[in-house]
Amino acid sequence: MLTGRVVAAHGRRFLIESGAGIVECVTRGRKSDIVCGDRVGFAMTDADKGVIEKVAARQNLLYRSDDFRSKLIAANLDLAVVVVAAVPYFREELLIRCLVACESANIPVLIALNKSDLPETAALHRHLDTYARLGYAQIIVSARGDLAELQAHLLDKTSVLVGASGVGKSTLLNALAPAANAATGEISLALDAGKHTTTNARLFHLPGGGDLIDSPGMQEFGLQHLTQAALMNAFPEIRDRAGQCRFYNCRHLKEPGCAVLAAAQTGEMLPNRLRVYQSLIGQLSS
Numbered sequence: 239m240l241t242g243r244v245v246a247a248h249g250r251r252f253l254i255e256s257g258a259g260i261v262e263c264v265t266r267g268r269k270s271d272i273v274c275g276d277r278v279g280f281a282m283t284d285a286d287k288g289v290i291e292k293v294a295a296r297q298n299l300l301y302r303s304d305d306f307r308s309k310l311i312a313a314n315l316d317l318a319v320v321v322v323a324a325v326p327y328f329r330e331e332l333l334i335r336c337l338v339a340c341e342s343a344n345i346p347v348l349i350a351l352n353k354s355d356l357p358e359t360a361a362l363h364r365h366l367d368t369y370a371r372l373g374y375a376q377i378i379v380s381a382r383g384d385l386a387e388l389q390a391h392l393l394d395k396t397s398v399l400v401g402a403s404g405v406g407k408s409t410l411l412n413a414l415a416p417a418a419n420a421a422t423g424e425i426s427l428a429l430d431a432g433k434h435t436t437t438n439a440r441l442f443h444l445p446g447g448g449d450l451i452d453s454p455g456m457q458e459f460g461l462q463h464l465t466q467a468a469l470m471n472a473f474p475e476i477r478d479r480a481g482q483c484r485f486y487n488c489r490h491l492k493e494p495g496c497a498v499l500a501a502a503q504t505g506e507m508l509p510n511r512l513r514v515y516q517s518l519i520g521q522l523s524s
């Protein structure tokens with residue numbers, strides 16, 4: 239059996255990179271829970287085609303989920319770069335959900351505020367200061383400018399770019415890995431919405447060392463797979479106050495003597511983050 243790494247996933251067809259080059263593989267039967275970044279064992283079925291026989295145990299897996307199914311994003315990551323931008327618009331709930339997913343999957347995070355060349359970015363930069371204070375590493379970049387600092391964060395790691403559609407993930411990738419020909423689309427200004435351009439995750443090699451996975455922009459980031467305990471643990475402001483509430487099983491909704499609600503009162507926890515936490519905890523059953 240040959241071994242390689244999944245560098246692209248298109249439904250049930252996968253591109254596997256191995257010592258022998260790129261091989262297009264299918265899976266046996268209906269199995270399709272394989273994702274970009276996976277290390278697999280495969281067998282050749284043709285001169286340039288193969289079948290995946292085995293998926294190696296994952297170091298971690300970034301995915302989202304709704305009530306019905308999971309949507310895998312990428313596996314075996316050293317870093318998730320959560321890209322945000324003020325244009326077309328900043329979606330804070332999506333950022334929070336991305337951070338929660340990364341925290342609960344044990345994936346280090348870098349928040350990248352892109353489009354620093356646009357005047358709208360300054361206000362968002364100030365707002366994101368809250369996230370820096372929570373301990374999230376953060377950089378401000380322009381895909382059209384100098385990317386040396388971002389490059390340094392990516393050096394010799396396997397990283398993924400995630401975030402809303404239109405924030406500039408593919409543009410960043412193209413600037414970092416000139417060999418990548420990921421399509422970048424022009425935003426439809428008329429609709430003030432990002433046009434969904436990237437449709438499949440794809441892994442590229444960075445010239446200086448390291449690999450970068452581009453992923454399709456998301457509208458929603460479902461977290462139905464989390465437990466309530468995992469959710470609480472994925473909010474640094476809540477994690478840091480564990481054991482400080484009057485009730486040991488406090489869910490930080492409206493219980494008296496709640497340390498988290500007190501932090502929201504004094505501004506130590508952002509109201510937006512408390513709101514997202516409370517709506518999420520209400521959706522999780524255990």
Ligand SMILES: Nc1nc2c(ncn2[C@@H]2O[C@H](COP(=O)(O)OP(=O)(O)OP(=O)(O)O)[C@@H](O)[C@H]2O)c(=O)[nH]1
Nearest residue numbers: 353380381403404405406407408409423435436455
């Ligand atoms: N002004 C400015 N525009 C940018 C920058 N980065 C990307 N853009 C523009 O933003 C638009 C969307 O960029 P994409 O790279 O396609 O965004 P994406 O995040 O890959 O979007 P999806 O593939 O839909 O998830 C394009 O018109 C880019 O030219 C930047 O740093 N500054």
Ligand SMILES: [Mg+2]
Nearest residue numbers: 407408435436
């Ligand atoms: Mg894209």
Ligand SMILES: [Zn+2]
Nearest residue numbers: 483488490496
């Ligand atoms: Zn509480």
